Amino acid sequence: MVYCVGLTGGIGCGKSTVAQAFEALGAAVIDTDSISHALTQPGAPGFHEIIRQFGADFVLPQGGLDRAKLRALIFSDAAAKAKLESILHPLIQAQVQTDLKHCHAPYAVIVVPLLFETQSYLAWVQRKLVVDCNESSQIARTMARSHLSEAEVRAIMATQLPRQERLKQADDILHNECDLETLRLSVAALHDKYTAFATAIAKP
Numbered sequence: 001m002v003y004c005v006g007l008t009g010g011i012g013c014g015k016s017t018v019a020q021a022f023e024a025l026g027a028a029v030i031d032t033d034s035i036s037h038a039l040t041q042p043g044a045p046g047f048h049e050i051i052r053q054f055g056a057d058f059v060l061p062q063g064g065l066d067r068a069k070l071r072a073l074i075f076s077d078a079a080a081k082a083k084l085e086s087i088l089h090p091l092i093q094a095q096v097q098t099d100l101k102h103c104h105a106p107y108a109v110i111v112v113p114l115l116f117e118t119q120s121y122l123a124w125v126q127r128k129l130v131v132d133c134n135e136s137s138q139i140a141r142t143m144a145r146s147h148l149s150e151a152e153v154r155a156i157m158a159t160q161l162p163r164q165e166r167l168k169q170a171d172d173i174l175h176n177e178c179d180l181e182t183l184r185l186s187v188a189a190l191h192d193k194y195t196a197f198a199t200a201i202a203k204p
């Protein structure tokens with residue numbers, strides 16, 4: 001199996017930005033959020049199973065999944081959250097496995113926002129990379145990108161591992177307090193390191 005790096009970080013810390021930079025350098029990027037999104041499009045297996053278990057009230061008039069309603073439900077109802085996860089997690093993991101099998105890049109970066117919280121991916125990754133920034137940047141960047149209030153961003157952060165706990169478990173850390181060009185240079189240095197690790201492992 002291809003050499004795998006697990007990329008994680010708190011909401012808005014820069015996971016997608018970093019993943020794009022790795023992809024531009026030739027790494028394969030497997031993004032569990034994108035997979036989850038694809039699996040919950042009308043016609044996809046996750047969509048069908050969610051509607052079967054949660055009901056047709058979660059379909060919008062245009063036919064798509066009512067993501068806002070589902071998000072609100074699972075935020076206030078732990079059993080509903082567990083039910084949704086039991087539908088989606090196995091489907092996402094199966095798709096990640098398929099993508100890894102078909103991967104021809106020197107190594108793969110799997111983006112898993114809750115890498116340490118869910119633990120499911122830890123056995124598959126050879127290296128854990130955390131992208132980190134301070135809480136004020138995290139909140140400002142998330143608010144600028146989404147329509148969430150500061151209180152809503154903080155509520156999501158409270159469901160994720162505290163920053164220091166995440167950092168403690170990292171093999172590598174990308175400090176994302178810099179401009180994007182500096183971030184890309186740090187990604188390029190890690191890309192060289194991961195390419196060398198992957199090459200060393202691939203040798204007979």
Ligand SMILES: Nc1ncnc2c1ncn2[C@@H]1O[C@H](COP(=O)(O)OP(=O)(O)OP(=O)(O)O)[C@@H](O)[C@H]1O
Binds near residue numbers: 009014015142145
């Ligand atoms: N170094 C940076 N300088 C300025 N803006 C940045 C920087 N890094 C990321 N951003 C911006 O901050 C926002 C959040 O970044 P990004 O989407 O990469 O984070 P994420 O960790 O993937 O978020 P999520 O948890 O919501 O998936 C984006 O709008 C991105 O363009």
Ligand SMILES: [Mg+2]
Binds near residue numbers: 015016033
């Ligand atoms: Mg992202």
